[in-house]
Amino acid sequence: MPDHDTGDERARAPVDPGLQIERTTLAWLRTGLSFAVGSLVLTRFIAQTRPLVALGCVLALLPVAVLVGVLAVRRYRADSALPQHRQPLADGALPAGVALLAVLVGAVGMVYAVLL
Incomplete structure (x- = not known):
C-alpha cells in the first residue's frame, strides 16, 4: 500500500482554522x-x-x-472564507511583487549612496 493521501482523505480531514491568515495579514x-x-x-x-x-x-x-496594505486586507478577506470551502489560498503574486519592489528601491538607494 502506498503512503500517500488520496483526495478523499484530504477532503474529510478536519480544517484547522488557526491564526495563519491573521498572522500573515499582520505581517503584510x-x-x-x-x-x-x-x-x-x-x-x-x-x-x-x-x-x-x-x-x-x-x-x-x-x-x-x-x-x-489594501491588497493585504483584500487578500485576508478573500482567504478567510476559503478553508471552510476547501479551496486553495491565493497565489504568490503579492509577495513576489513586494519583494521585487523592495529590491528595486534598495538598488536605487545604493546607487544614490554610491554616486553622491
Whole structure:
C-alpha cells in the first residue's frame, strides 16, 4: 500500500482554522508600514540636496505602501472564507511583487549612496 493521501482523505480531514491568515495579514501590514517609513527616510535624505526628486519619491512610493496594505486586507478577506470551502489560498503574486519592489528601491538607494 502506498503512503500517500488520496483526495478523499484530504477532503474529510478536519480544517484547522488557526491564526495563519491573521498572522500573515499582520505581517503584510507591517511590511507596508515599514515600506512607507523607509520611503519617508529616503525622501528626507534626498530632500537635503534635491527637493524635487524627494517630492517625486514621496508621490511614487507612498501610494505603493498604501497599496500593499489594501491588497493585504483584500487578500485576508478573500482567504478567510476559503478553508471552510476547501479551496486553495491565493497565489504568490503579492509577495513576489513586494519583494521585487523592495529590491528595486534598495538598488536605487545604493546607487544614490554610491554616486553622491
